[in-house]
Amino acid sequence: MIRLPKIIYLKSLVIGTIISISCNTIQESASLGSYSIMVPQQQQKIVQKSPNPDEGKAVFLKYCMPCHQKDGSGVPSMFPPVRKSDWVNGDKKKIISVILNGLEGEINVNGEIYSQVMPKQDYLSNKQIAQVLSYLRLNLGNKSDSVTVKEVITIRKK
Numbered sequence: 001m002i003r004l005p006k007i008i009y010l011k012s013l014v015i016g017t018i019i020s021i022s023c024n025t026i027q028e029s030a031s032l033g034s035y036s037i038m039v040p041q042q043q044q045k046i047v048q049k050s051p052n053p054d055e056g057k058a059v060f061l062k063y064c065m066p067c068h069q070k071d072g073s074g075v076p077s078m079f080p081p082v083r084k085s086d087w088v089n090g091d092k093k094k095i096i097s098v099i100l101n102g103l104e105g106e107i108n109v110n111g112e113i114y115s116q117v118m119p120k121q122d123y124l125s126n127k128q129i130a131q132v133l134s135y136l137r138l139n140l141g142n143k144s145d146s147v148t149v150k151e152v153i154t155i156r157k158k
């Protein structure tokens with residue numbers, strides 16, 4: 001007789017929690033629903049203007065990460081950083097050329113000297129190069145504008 005109210009109390013507590021959790025879930029999925037309708041339209045506009053940063057990230061992880069590392073910080077005295085790099089934020093023509101023609105000899109990146117060889121990555125399409133360089137210039141601590149396919153084509157023709 002004494003225990004009964006406690007059990008009832010506990011039961012209503014559990015049921016109450018379940019109801020409030022399921023209400024939250026419904027609310028979240030409802031708001032997610034309207035969000036997912038809006039996003040594709042916004043994305044379409046962005047994609048038309050500049051390369052898709054997600055695709056640029058995929059290119060980076062596949063072709064550049066083995067040397068420059070996932071977070072772009074490189075390997076001391078072996079591979080220079082593309083994170084917060086004065087090269088990446090610098091002249092677009094120069095970095096497009098690094099991808100298309102490779103790079104060797106002494107270079108200075110953020111005050112550190114590297115003298116290694118980067119093999120050319122000219123098997124990448126113009127679009128992939130624009131995507132990966134745009135990803136780098138807009139991410140990993142870099143703050144510059146994106147690189148267009150047209151700019152890559154101009155350097156490849158030279």
Ligand code: HEC
Nearest residue numbers: 063064067080081085087088103104105114115116117118
């Ligand atoms: C096999 C290793 C290797 C791969 C793969 C590689 N790089 Fe490099 N990268 C280097 C090395 C080494 C240098 C410096 C060359 C030197 O010392 O002259 C360099 C230099 C650079 C530079 C100029 C310096 C700096 O750190 O900002 C950029 C930009 C760059 N790489 C971007 C890329 C991108 C983008 C990719 C992928 C498409 C890539 N690299 C793939 C090894 C690599």
